[in-house]
Amino acid sequence: MGNKLQNTATLVNRVVHNEKYIQCTFELEESFSQRPQAGQYVSFRLGERKEIRSYSICSMPSDSKSFDLMVDVTPQGIGTTFLQNAEIGTQVELLGPLGRFVLSEGIENKKVFLIGTGSGVAPLRAMVLDLLRNRKTTQQVTLMWGERFSQNLIWQDEMKELESKFPNFKFIPVISRPAETDQCAKGRVTGCIDPMHLTENTEYYLCGGKAMIEETMEILQKKWVDRSVIFHEKFD
Numbered sequence: 001m002g003n004k005l006q007n008t009a010t011l012v013n014r015v016v017h018n019e020k021y022i023q024c025t026f027e028l029e030e031s032f033s034q035r036p037q038a039g040q041y042v043s044f045r046l047g048e049r050k051e052i053r054s055y056s057i058c059s060m061p062s063d064s065k066s067f068d069l070m071v072d073v074t075p076q077g078i079g080t081t082f083l084q085n086a087e088i089g090t091q092v093e094l095l096g097p098l099g100r101f102v103l104s105e106g107i108e109n110k111k112v113f114l115i116g117t118g119s120g121v122a123p124l125r126a127m128v129l130d131l132l133r134n135r136k137t138t139q140q141v142t143l144m145w146g147e148r149f150s151q152n153l154i155w156q157d158e159m160k161e162l163e164s165k166f167p168n169f170k171f172i173p174v175i176s177r178p179a180e181t182d183q184c185a186k187g188r189v190t191g192c193i194d195p196m197h198l199t200e201n202t203e204y205y206l207c208g209g210k211a212m213i214e215e216t217m218e219i220l221q222k223k224w225v226d227r228s229v230i231f232h233e234k235f236d
C-alpha cells in the first residue's frame, strides 16, 4: 500500500459532550498506511472547493480502522459545521496521519508535562493514553488543561480513573472564568506553571492557540527550560 495518505472515512458516531465540544468517531475505508502516532492529525477536504481543515486524533493510537476527533464547534466555519451536522454514515475524503507533534524517542524514560488550552487538549489526551496504557511508562505524566468555564471540561471521569490507576499521572484543569463553587486551579495555564513542574529530565508538549504557546514557551525558557525539550502544535 506504500505511504498513501489519502483515504476515505465514514462518520460512525458523534457524542455531544456539551455546548462547546463534540467527539466524532470515524471508520476508515482502508487502514492508515502507517499507524498514527499520538499527537498526529487528519486533514479533511470539505465542500465544493475541497477546503482543508485539520483535526487531531484524540483516541489512543491503534491499528484499528477507527479513530476519534474532539472538536470545538464554536467557530461555526466550514470544518466545524460539517462535523457538527453531518449525518451518521456521511463519507469524507481525508489525508493522514499527518504531523510531527509526536512524543520523542525514549519518552518512556522521561517525565512528560503536557499543556493544552481549549481543543488543544485533543492530541494531548492521545499522548496520555499512549504513555500510560500502551507504553506503560512509570515516569511522571502531567496533563494541564486550560478552559474558560468548568462546564466545558470533558473526560473528567476518565482522567480521575487514570489518576487512580496510574499514581504517576496527574490531571490539572485550570479555569480562567471560574464559578465560586469551582474547586480547581483558577486563572490561566501560564500562571499555573510552578517550579514543581520544572524538574529535570522533563519534556514539555504544548498545544492550543498561538498566543498561549508563545507565552508558555517564554515562561519555560525564562525558567531555564531548554528549548530543545519543548514541543508544540499551533491550532491557529
Ligand SMILES: Cc1cc2nc3c(=O)[nH]c(=O)nc-3n(C[C@H](O)[C@H](O)[C@H](O)COP(=O)(O)OP(=O)(O)OC[C@H]3O[C@@H](n4cnc5c(N)ncnc54)[C@H](O)[C@@H]3O)c2cc1C
Pocket: 041, 053, 054, 055, 056, 057, 069, 070, 071, 072, 073, 074, 075, 076, 077, 078, 079, 080, 081, 099, 119, 122, 123, 233, 234, 235, 236
Ligand atoms: C494541526 C491542527 C490540528 C487541529 N486539531 C483540532 C482539534 O483536534 N479540534 C478542534 O476543534 N480544532 C482543531 N484544529 C482547528 C481546526 O483545524 C479549525 O481551524 C477549526 O475547527 C475552525 O475551522 P472552521 O472551518 O469551522 O472555521 P473557519 O472557516 O476556518 O473559520 C474560523 C473562524 O474564523 C471566522 N472567519 C472565517 N472567515 C472569516 C472572514 N472572512 N472574516 C471574519 N471571520 C472569519 C469564522 O467565523 C470562525 O469563527 C486544528 C488545527 C490544526 C492546524
